[in-house]
Amino acid sequence: MKAVHIGAGNIGRGFIGLQLIRSGYELTFVDVNETLVSLLRSQGLYRVRLASASRESVTVSGFAVQNGSDIEQVGELIAEADLVTTAVGVSVLRHIAPALARGIELRVARRPGAPLHVIACENTIGGSEQLLELVYSRLSPQLVAETAGWIAFPNAAVDRIVPLRQEGGEQLEVTVEPFFEWVVDRSQLLPGYAPIEGVTYVDQLAPYVERKLFTVNTGHCCAAYVGALRGHATIGEAMTDPVVEAAVRGALEETGTLLVRKYGFDPQAHAAYAAQIIERFRNPYLHDSVERVGRSPLRKLAPQDRFVAPALELLALGVEPRALALAIAAALRFDSPGDEEAVALQAAVREQGAGAAITRATGLAATHPLHALIAGRYEELAGSLLEGGVRE
Numbered sequence: 001m002k003a004v005h006i007g008a009g010n011i012g013r014g015f016i017g018l019q020l021i022r023s024g025y026e027l028t029f030v031d032v033n034e035t036l037v038s039l040l041r042s043q044g045l046y047r048v049r050l051a052s053a054s055r056e057s058v059t060v061s062g063f064a065v066q067n068g069s070d071i072e073q074v075g076e077l078i079a080e081a082d083l084v085t086t087a088v089g090v091s092v093l094r095h096i097a098p099a100l101a102r103g104i105e106l107r108v109a110r111r112p113g114a115p116l117h118v119i120a121c122e123n124t125i126g127g128s129e130q131l132l133e134l135v136y137s138r139l140s141p142q143l144v145a146e147t148a149g150w151i152a153f154p155n156a157a158v159d160r161i162v163p164l165r166q167e168g169g170e171q172l173e174v175t176v177e178p179f180f181e182w183v184v185d186r187s188q189l190l191p192g193y194a195p196i197e198g199v200t201y202v203d204q205l206a207p208y209v210e211r212k213l214f215t216v217n218t219g220h221c222c223a224a225y226v227g228a229l230r231g232h233a234t235i236g237e238a239m240t241d242p243v244v245e246a247a248v249r250g251a252l253e254e255t256g257t258l259l260v261r262k263y264g265f266d267p268q269a270h271a272a273y274a275a276q277i278i279e280r281f282r283n284p285y286l287h288d289s290v291e292r293v294g295r296s297p298l299r300k301l302a303p304q305d306r307f308v309a310p311a312l313e314l315l316a317l318g319v320e321p322r323a324l325a326l327a328i329a330a331a332l333r334f335d336s337p338g339d340e341e342a343v344a345l346q347a348a349v350r351e352q353g354a355g356a357a358i359t360r361a362t363g364l365a366a367t368h369p370l371h372a373l374i375a376g377r378y379e380e381l382a383g384s385l386l387e388g389g390v391r392e
Helices: 010-022 034-043 070-082 090-110 125-138 141-146 206-229 242-263 268-281 290-294 309-318 321-333 340-352 352-360 369-380
Strands: 002-005 026-031 045-050 056-061 064-067 085-088 116-120 155-161 175-176 181-185 201-202
Touching: 002 010, 002 070, 002 340, 010 045, 010 056, 010 085, 010 155, 010 175, 010 181, 026 034, 026 070, 034 045, 064 070, 085 206, 090 116, 090 125, 090 141, 116 125, 116 201, 141 369, 155 206, 181 206, 206 242, 206 268, 206 290, 206 309, 206 321, 242 268, 242 309, 242 321, 309 321, 309 369, 321 352, 321 369, 340 352, 352 369
Parallel strands: 002 026, 002 085, 026 064, 045 175, 085 116, 181 201
Antiparallel strands: 045 056, 155 181
């Protein structure tokens, strides 16, 4: 079995690529970072280390590497692969679409009917569907029709905290948290698919995608934004602050209310899941910066993302999302000079006022009740109020 994984960064090496090799795939990493490609080629192996007291590690080897800038060569690999996975970031999917389109063109010409799964392992809802649209928009309708029934883009949800700042002594070493979850929509798979080690296959993915997005991602970013306001550098440090912890717990209690009502999760089981997430944030062996977790605030404040989406659904259920509104307000105050979106957001606040900035970031009209709730919480965070904690 052959697999092509696009994106050889920390998540690609420390999570997706590791599981593919463990599953017996003949793996080729694809990346446009020439330095990374050169290192992987020259060293031929890397170490994945757990962020835990044991510091357990595993050495990964037996993979090939391809520079992603060579679209034709990447297309050749895809034409021969059984599986393609990605871990590049949602905004980068459009840049890898040409190589995937070329690979499908070659595959249709050379191996018509040979099954291929393409799984986007990205931090978004419907990542594989998004990639499918980007790829198929580059192909003729006739060629797209020819792929029906033997090329599939099953959606997935992935969860593993991999800090951007790595502290391993080796150049390619990746430190990852012990916990991971990779869930794939079984209903979108082709007959006879080969299971990947560690993957959970489900018939309905939406509950798991939203459970992860509205618990892990919501809580993580809440810790980052409130933690940044409180002057903390890392998530682990922030979670030792009772104010930050209370903000995170409040947000997860609200999203938990939504998830239990919407999908019928067992309340006690979901509470245990949320508690586990909070303990993961506390991991003292993960030196994950609030800047990394909070980066790209405009994307994270979008109407369909981790804060606004659950807040709107809670309002529709008659529940006032005060904790989520606080997290959104903290995000609106996220000041990170090295982050283009944070810089743009702060410029909008200065030049247009907080109300207009809320509308720009969230898409909420000034007359919307959630807009008013966010604006009120934003004012509560003014000055030194946060020093004494945040009001429920």
